[in-house]
Amino acid sequence: MAVRALDGDPAGSTPPLRRARFLKDKNTVKTRTIWFLWSILLLSVPLPGTPASEPGPEPPPAKPFDFADVEQKARELAGKPYVRDEAGMPDFLAQLDYDQYRDIRYKPDKALWRDEGLPFQVQAFHRGFMFKDRVVINVVDRGVATQLAYSPELFDFGKNQFPAPLPADLGFAGLRFHYPLRRDPVMDEIAVFLGASYFRAIGLGQVYGLSARGLALDTGLAKAEEFPIFREFWIEKPGKDATALTLYALLDSPSVAGAYRFIIRPGLDLTMEIASHLYFRKAVERVGIAPLTSMFFHGENTDRFMDDFRPEVHDSDGLLLGRSSGEWVWRPLNNPRQLRISVFKDIKPAGFGLLTRDRDFDHYQDLEAQYHRRPSAWVETLGDWGPGAVYLIEIPSDAEKYDNIVAFWVPDEPATEGKEFRYDYRLHFFLDEFTALGGGKVLATRVGAAESDGATRKIVVDFGSPTLRMLSPRAKIEAEISASSGKIAHPVVHKNEENGTWRLSFDLQPEKDKDPVELRALLKAGKDSLTETWVYQWNAR
Missing domain, CATH: 2.70.98.10 (Beta-galactosidase; Chain A, domain 5)
Structure with missing residues (x-):
């Protein structure tokens, strides 16, 4: 008489004693496995009175953009x-x-x-x-x-x-x-x-x-x-x-x-x-x-x-x-x-x-x-x-x-x-210039032909500041003028009583084929400079 297979065993392949031992061993393995898992869980939980392990250091915060x-x-x-x-x-x-x-x-x-x-x-x-x-x-x-x-x-x-x-x-x-x-x-x-x-x-x-x-x-x-x-x-x-x-x-x-x-x-x-x-x-x-x-x-x-x-x-x-x-x-x-x-x-x-x-x-x-x-x-x-x-x-x-x-x-x-x-x-x-930038300021520069001849240039420079406005028209104001080439002639400094500015005018007699001409000028009272330095480059061409 054939014997029915148990737990997936092929029919007739395992004698009764062998089957009994197999079931016993199987239950033992299950039991040991369960206890092993519980031991892991128990070890991970601190016992009463046992200090918990310290947490690891937190990663540093990201550096702000700068x-x-x-x-x-x-x-x-x-x-x-x-x-x-x-x-x-x-x-x-x-x-x-x-x-x-x-x-x-x-x-x-x-x-x-x-x-x-x-x-x-x-x-x-x-x-x-x-x-x-x-x-x-x-x-x-x-x-x-x-x-x-x-x-x-x-x-x-x-x-x-x-x-x-x-x-x-x-x-x-x-x-x-x-x-x-x-x-x-x-x-x-x-x-x-x-x-x-x-x-x-x-x-x-x-x-x-x-x-x-x-x-x-x-x-x-x-x-x-x-x-x-x-x-x-x-x-x-x-x-x-x-x-x-x-x-x-x-x-x-x-x-x-x-x-x-x-x-x-x-x-x-x-x-x-x-x-x-x-x-x-x-x-x-x-x-x-x-x-x-x-x-x-x-x-x-x-x-x-x-x-x-x-x-x-x-x-x-x-x-x-x-x-x-x-x-x-x-x-x-x-x-x-x-x-x-x-x-x-x-x-x-x-x-x-x-x-x-x-x-x-x-x-x-x-x-x-x-x-x-x-x-x-x-x-x-x-x-x-x-x-x-x-x-x-x-x-x-x-x-x-x-x-x-x-x-x-x-x-x-x-x-x-x-x-x-x-x-x-x-x-x-x-829009408004800093008051700290210098004393008398150049307000205007004008260039044109002089009356003497077509080559000579008449140059006019206007200076202004609160200090210059207060000066008397009879004040002894002089101009310091220089040119890299040519000749400076007829320098004149006088006060414009219409608006309180001071005007410097002079003639530039350039030398032939000596361009450009670098010009410098400022107004002085004795050794004291009253204005910023005016610099200009004149070129006939």
Whole structure:
């Protein structure tokens, strides 16, 4: 008789005794397994009166984002080949003209922090027209940096009609900042970073004019100028009562990478505290630190006919220098017939700037451009800048649309491969000039033909200050004048009792074929200087 198999045994394969032992062994294994698991659980629970084991150390908190992170990025970037990020922009955006590009606007209701009621708001610029580089924008909130995502929904494209959808990862071209300058709910635009490393800023009652740049490379040389770009920004989220905004920027170009920090303080006059750290991939012949770029088409000192109903057309009318010796130097700007480069050597300068001193609308007569409201810009040096020179470059121009004036600091130390430069400065944008900058100031420079002959030039310089205004017309005021060539004749100093200024006039008799002529003048009372030093470059060609 066949026996039924138990627990999966094949029928008839196990005798009864063998089956009994098998069942017993199986129960024993189960029992031992259960006790083993319980022992593990019991060992993991501390017995009464036994101290629990100490928890392991917590991982350190993440380091908040700061300027050192940008410096590290710039240092690493300088160690790699330069790669420009212009990819991903459709041809139809690159072919936009100026007016079409201006018709693309960031939607105000999409502005960063608008819904949070913070004192600053941020808008971005769309890529297109001449702004082809992709610019990455990050927001730093409580030490954590997050990239701002691009979306076509952020923009109003106006009348533009595009033949294809815009790429989802197109990116931005730059950014702009808003702040309530008038202390009311209306947000005023205060600064723009757009195009290469250019940026502009304005205070209360000002309109955009001259530009600043992160860096100038090989400007004014007989080869192509190199234009670095700000390829990435980080914006620190401000508090509800903030009066300043911190911006970081990563600069890049074939020759150099750099880290920048801007602390922007808006107000009646806008200031930026700027820290820069440069890392050179390769040697650069001329490095321009804290460059300013402006426009001078014609002015009161233009000695050739300009077919223009407006008496003057310019963003700035002079270069001011604060020398380490305590001397203040004013150099009127001009639109030359040929390229001019003026070099002012110094050690540890107080600063330099491109200024507009003439604020009289009647001297411009331009209701649209409002040149009388365009800001001056002053570079206040911080720390030891060492030996170097301020360069002023004036480029011939046949239209007001061209920026033909550049000023910057060039250090004596050569910029070689692997070199690092650090420069800190404070950049001021203002209408009314600082009262601390010198005594009597140059108010006007005029040049024309003298009565004696066509070659001799009559030069007139007006000086003014509260002190000069109080002086008697009979005060013994003399002029100290010098010229690099030619002859100075008929110097006259007298007070203009119509407005309280003092006028210096003299004739310059130039020598044939000795251009240009460098002129210097100031007013003195005995050994005391009453005015800043007027310097001018006259050229017959």
